[in-house]
Amino acid sequence: MELSIHEVTKVTGVTSRTLRHYDDVGLLTPSRTGANGYRFYDDDALVRLQRILLLRELGLALEEIRAVLDREKDEVRALRAHLDWIDAERERLERQRAAVSRTITALEGGDEIVAKDMFDGFDHTQYKDEVVERWGAEAYQKGDSWWRSLGDEGRERFLDEAAALSAAWTAGADAGLDPASDEAQALAQRHVDWLSGIPGTRGHGSGAVDKGYLLNLADMYVADPRFAENYGGETGATWVREVIRTWVAQH
Amino acid sequence: MELSIHEVTKVTGVTSRTLRHYDDVGLLTPSRTGANGYRFYDDDALVRLQRILLLRELGLALEEIRAVLDREKDEVRALRAHLDWIDAERERLERQRAAVSRTITALEGGDEIVAKDMFDGFDHTQYKDEVVERWGAEAYQKGDSWWRSLGDEGRERFLDEAAALSAAWTAGADAGLDPASDEAQALAQRHVDWLSGIPGTRGHGSGAVDKGYLLNLADMYVADPRFAENYGGETGATWVREVIRTWVAQH
DNA sequence: ATTGACATTGACGTGACGTCAATGTTTAGC
DNA sequence: GCTAAACATTGACGTCACGTCAATGTCAAT
Numbered sequence: 001m002e003l004s005i006h007e008v009t010k011v012t013g014v015t016s017r018t019l020r021h022y023d024d025v026g027l028l029t030p031s032r033t034g035a036n037g038y039r040f041y042d043d044d045a046l047v048r049l050q051r052i053l054l055l056r057e058l059g060l061a062l063e064e065i066r067a068v069l070d071r072e073k074d075e076v077r078a079l080r081a082h083l084d085w086i087d088a089e090r091e092r093l094e095r096q097r098a099a100v101s102r103t104i105t106a107l108e109g110g111d112e113i114v115a116k117d118m119f120d121g122f123d124h125t126q127y128k129d130e131v132v133e134r135w136g137a138e139a140y141q142k143g144d145s146w147w148r149s150l151g152d153e154g155r156e157r158f159l160d161e162a163a164a165l166s167a168a169w170t171a172g173a174d175a176g177l178d179p180a181s182d183e184a185q186a187l188a189q190r191h192v193d194w195l196s197g198i199p200g201t202r203g204h205g206s207g208a209v210d211k212g213y214l215l216n217l218a219d220m221y222v223a224d225p226r227f228a229e230n231y232g233g234e235t236g237a238t239w240v241r242e243v244i245r246t247w248v249a250q251h
Numbered sequence: 252m253e254l255s256i257h258e259v260t261k262v263t264g265v266t267s268r269t270l271r272h273y274d275d276v277g278l279l280t281p282s283r284t285g286a287n288g289y290r291f292y293d294d295d296a297l298v299r300l301q302r303i304l305l306l307r308e309l310g311l312a313l314e315e316i317r318a319v320l321d322r323e324k325d326e327v328r329a330l331r332a333h334l335d336w337i338d339a340e341r342e343r344l345e346r347q348r349a350a351v352s353r354t355i356t357a358l359e360g361g362d363e364i365v366a367k368d369m370f371d372g373f374d375h376t377q378y379k380d381e382v383v384e385r386w387g388a389e390a391y392q393k394g395d396s397w398w399r400s401l402g403d404e405g406r407e408r409f410l411d412e413a414a415a416l417s418a419a420w421t422a423g424a425d426a427g428l429d430p431a432s433d434e435a436q437a438l439a440q441r442h443v444d445w446l447s448g449i450p451g452t453r454g455h456g457s458g459a460v461d462k463g464y465l466l467n468l469a470d471m472y473v474a475d476p477r478f479a480e481n482y483g484g485e486t487g488a489t490w491v492r493e494v495i496r497t498w499v500a501q502h
Numbered sequence: 503a504t505t506g507a508c509a510t511t512g513a514c515g516t517g518a519c520g521t522c523a524a525t526g527t528t529t530a531g532c
Numbered sequence: 533g534c535t536a537a538a539c540a541t542t543g544a545c546g547t548c549a550c551g552t553c554a555a556t557g558t559c560a561a562t
Binding site for chain 1: 551
């Protein structure tokens with residue numbers, strides 16, 4: 001039995017364009033080509049097409065399919081590799097979903113989010129991946145060569161310290177510490193040290209963190225609910241601001 | 252402040268090619284273009300770039316981003332739509348993963364899988380979309396003009412009935428019904444009626460479903476673990492086969 | 503002979519750039 | 533003033549799996 005290209009399309013649902021494409025890339029050669037150039041497919045060709053379509057449905061690329069069918073590659077191994085790829089894609093989508101979802105929440109939270117604000121969220125350390133994502137953007141302002149230069153380990157340490165600071169601030173606020181106390185001021189110093197690692201935070205010329213920047217930051221912690229969350233809510237953030245203001249006054 | 256394209260790349264991490272591309276598609280026009288053709292970006296342009304990069308990380312297409320930034324589209328609504336798209340992608344991957352996984356299992360199960368076998372899975376109704384996919388292939392053997400001719404509604408009904416049958420069979424098996432009981436036999440009749448809608452199932456000449464085909468089908472339900480799953484496992488499938496055998500004997 | 507259905511081979515379009523290639527501009531050093 | 537390095541530009545092709553014309557040839561039926 002030999003089918004014309006039209007009959008194959010009716011029977012398989014694939015378009016003639018697809019069949020010609022498969023011919024072009026050498027994935028499925030017609031069993032016979034007439035003197036007029038017409039393509040004809042016999043049973044063997046149809047079986048091969050069947051297998052192609054199956055693997056295609058499973059998501060394999062045409063090149064992969066070709067390798068499998070030409071016995072250049074083990075079928076199970078190819079599918080296993082594909083499974084890994086699917087898993088990676090799944091995870092990526094999962095993270096992206098979370099990021100989009102949080103962004104929507106933030107946008108609905110009320111105030112118009114200006115890009116500036118979104119990129120300043122460098123201590124949103126509740127979720128590491130989110131921070132990494134934010135840093136990919138944050139890097140814009142600070143120059144991401146720095147962030148990249150940290151290496152995986154450096155980034156890890158940086159984020160860990162950020163998380164530790166957030167926890168320490170919350171604990172201090174909960175404890176109702178005096179903003180001028182040694183403990184609170186030591187915490188402020190630690191925060192400043194951490195900040196100093198970020199390019200762009202240091203004042204012009206001086207090697208130290210810019211005080212104006214610090215005060216702005218403190219204000220932001222209070223004003224922006226998304227920041228406040230990381231510092232024990234509004235009251236916590238207010239306390240953090242007091243501690244920082246005190247520290248600035250003393251330096 | 253005005254940055255050259257090179258400075259922008261250092262500061263943002265995007266390549267100059269990307270910036271030129273964004274210029275080409277009108278997504279981000281440089282604030283100034285020198286007489287020499289050089290591109291320069293001011294603060295406003297950088298803020299716009301910031302927002303572009305953020306939305307890009309969230310997975311929006313450039314065209315979408317442009318629509319959002321040009322205030323043609325609400326940001327939240329755009330992100331919501333994108334969320335839907337992500338969810339759809341997630342589900343698609345989930346199904347694909349399951350299909351690939353099952354295929355691997357089947358391949359490892361021993362016997363070489365002939366294309367024929369794989370395409371006979373027309374009542375894998377656990378997931379509708381999967382069935383649709385399988386049908387796209389199954390159609391190969393039966394001639395998919397029929398499947399297409401059903402229309403969306405017809406396909407929907409067909410798949411719903413398939414799912415209902417699968418559930419009914421499982422329930423019957425769980426209940427331990429007598430294969431010869433009226434209830435079980437009614438179920439068999441219903442299954443046969445459903446099958447009769449499929450071209451190729453009817454015996455030559457007679458309008459009724461071919462009995463040999465039915466018996467083969469029943470055997471397959473038991474033999475193939477991928478089928479058995481849909482009929483309450485191996486024991487369930489065995490019971491289904493008994494019911495069908497009884498029905499065939501009585502007709 | 504004409505019509506209509508079906509076939510062919512190009513060739514462009516899709517999305518978001520990467521990657522040459524060929525060439526002009528600016529800056530720094532000698 | 534010359535030269536080399538660094539940086540800029542505009543094309544233009546490649547990616548992936550085809551969809552979609554366009555221009556044209558072939559075949560069966562009327």
